[in-house]
Amino acid sequence: MATILNIETSTKNCSVSIAKDGVQLCLVEENEESFAHGEKLNQFIEWCLDGAEIKLKDLDAICVSKGPGSYTGLRIGVSSAKGFAYGLDLPLLAINSLQILAESxxxxxxxxxxxxxxxxxxxxxxxxxxxxxxxxxxxxxxxxxxxxxxxxxxxxxxxxxxxxxxxxxxxxxxxxxxxQIFPSAKYMCQLAEDKFNQNLVEDVAYFEPYYLKDFVAGKKKSE
The missing domain is CATH 3.30.420.40 (ATPase, nucleotide binding domain)
Structure with a gap:
């Protein structure tokens, strides 16, 4: 029985939901080619809290999609989730991005x-x-x-x-x-509740995204 903030950023979809006892209270998400997760994620979390009519102090846990997926998207989502978990002294939960899709x-x-x-x-x-x-x-x-x-x-x-x-x-x-759909925080609600009830929590200090493959930066084209 928990109120959980869910964050999903493994693809170009930036998605946030809040659920209570596995039931979604609010969802905010947007997908676009620019991968502007760093600019939008915190704003989406604020909107989701407002939509669910709860405060940060009302949360019982933070749940994040751990990958695989976009290197940049995962890094942003996990960093934000760890920050909230550490700052609010809340347990951190993590779900495989593929399981989130399967849940749909x-x-x-x-x-x-x-x-x-x-x-x-x-x-x-x-x-x-x-x-x-x-x-x-x-x-x-x-x-x-x-x-x-x-x-x-x-x-x-x-x-x-x-x-x-x-x-x-x-x-x-x-x-x-x-x-053809994107992973979404709306499919994380029951999965996160199950993990919370089973106390399947991550170590906030050492948790890292599941990249699956090493990041390879593209070379800048010659002008």
């Missing part, structure tokens, strides 16, 4: 839920979940080609996430639905 499709009658977060070109961050949101395979960075997931032919599958649409043509051999 649970109990919909699929054999498998396969979230996909866009990496680069035909690469995605992905894992497999069952219809109830239980993770079945390890999180991985996977290059998608015509042979990907061929062992799953015959199963009813949903691919969900901002990496799903680009894979649709390549994976047309499967009985699959493709849903």
């Amino acid at each position: 499709q649970i109990n919909q009658g699929y054999d498998l839920i396969i979230p996909m977060i866009d990496a680069r070109r035909m690469e995605v961050y992905t894992a497999q979940y069952d219809n109830f949101g239980k993770q079945l395979t390890d999180t991985e960075a996977k290059v998608i080609d015509e042979t990907s997931f061929e062992e799953l032919q015959g199963k009813k599958i949903v691919f969900v996430g901002d990496g799903a649409e680009k894979c649709e043509e390549t994976l047309r051999h499967l009985d699959a639905t493709f849903i």
Whole structure:
């Protein structure tokens, strides 16, 4: 039984929700190509607190999406979450970004839920979940080609996430639905409540985002 601030910044969607006992009270989010999370996140948190009609002192925990996803987005979201957790002396909770996507499709009658977060070109961050949101395979960075997931032919599958649409043509051999959405803090509410009730907390001092891959900065083009 808790009031939890949820922060999701693993993609270009900057998303904040507040939930009480697993029920969403308010959601503020926006996605845009500029990845302006650093400019908007604190403002979104203020708006969400106002919308939920609560104060920071009313919070029982902070929950953040830990990755995988955008290096910059994760760094901003985790830094903010750690700051609030430390400053307010609250427990810090963390959820895999792919699990947040999978949560959007649970109990919909699929054999498998396969979230996909866009990496680069035909690469995605992905894992497999069952219809109830239980993770079945390890999180991985996977290059998608015509042979990907061929062992799953015959199963009813949903691919969900901002990496799903680009894979649709390549994976047309499967009985699959493709849903192009972003991870959102609205799907974190019950997951965060469950972690709080199980006391699955992170060490605020040492917690780091789950980048999965090392960050590689692009070279500046010659003028």
